[in-house]
Amino acid sequence: MREIDMSNSMASGSDLGRLQAAPTTRHGSPAGLLPRCAATAIDLVIAVAVILVPLVGLDRLLAAVGVADGEAGAIWRTTAALWVTAFLLLYSPFSVSSRGATPGKRALRLQVVHLETGERIGYGAAVTRHFTNLVVTGIPVLCVANVSSINLSKDRRGLHDKASGSVVIHRR
Template identity: 60%
Template sequence: MEFAGLAAGNDLGPLPPVGRTPSARALPGSPAGGVRRCAATAVDLAVAVAVVLLPLVGLDRALGGTALPDGDARTVWRAAAALWTAAFLLLYSPLCVSLRGATPGKRLMGLEVVVSGDGGRLGYGRALARHLANLVVNAVPVLCVANASAIALGPDSLGLHDKAVGSAVVHRRTAAA
């Protein structure tokens, strides 16, 4: 065969598709793509801001009307803010994922978090480990870029936090319960 035939690709035949095909994206149980995952995260961040900040603003208003000295009121507010934020971080995502399979943002986007091997629900410990790994991954810029790349370019769309605990984010298989 001459070089012109090789250069034209005539001997290669059809090339296999790269990545996910558009028709397979919304199939129940198929890997969730980055766009839906980002949209779910945006919803969850809005919930987080409301749940964390609104009670703290109320506490600030309540402490302003007390007879506590300014320094003591600030100490009370800071302690309450630290405890409330830590409680939210340790409970919101892990409880939602372990009890219902998804956070409100993921449910709204039609996604769920499952055990990658058998598709079962994650227990609280595994959901907490996944969430803490996600916080670490997103706090370190190099890991954040690697995570986004793994989700966007990997055939299974597993983030680093998913790989660490053996979970996967998939399109929801059943109607919201």
């Protein structure tokens, strides 16, 4: 009968409770949860400024030229819907597909790359990644699963990374 050596295996329980370092790939080491959250915080500040400043300006302009309240509200709501939609379709997906990262990720030297090739992902994959992230973030149980996936897996990939075939790495 063959004897199995379990001294270095996970089954032995010797590594339970210890976090293992993320493996370094030929493209760079996978980024952990904290730098990714910090990059998201930077991007949220930018998003609030880019979305709200023009809309507040439009509100002031409509009031200054004396547009009736009902008509001004309709103009503002339509403009706000178009502006937010354009922002959602352009900011993260365009930044990731054209430059490899959003401004928040660039500030922290993170980059989104294709898992297999290490190249930037295309616009379609970036849109998939972004909208999957929005859905995952909006559903609490998926949000917990996503954070757990990023924090506990060796490749540090969230559900949105898996959906788009991407990985977030530290740029060299």
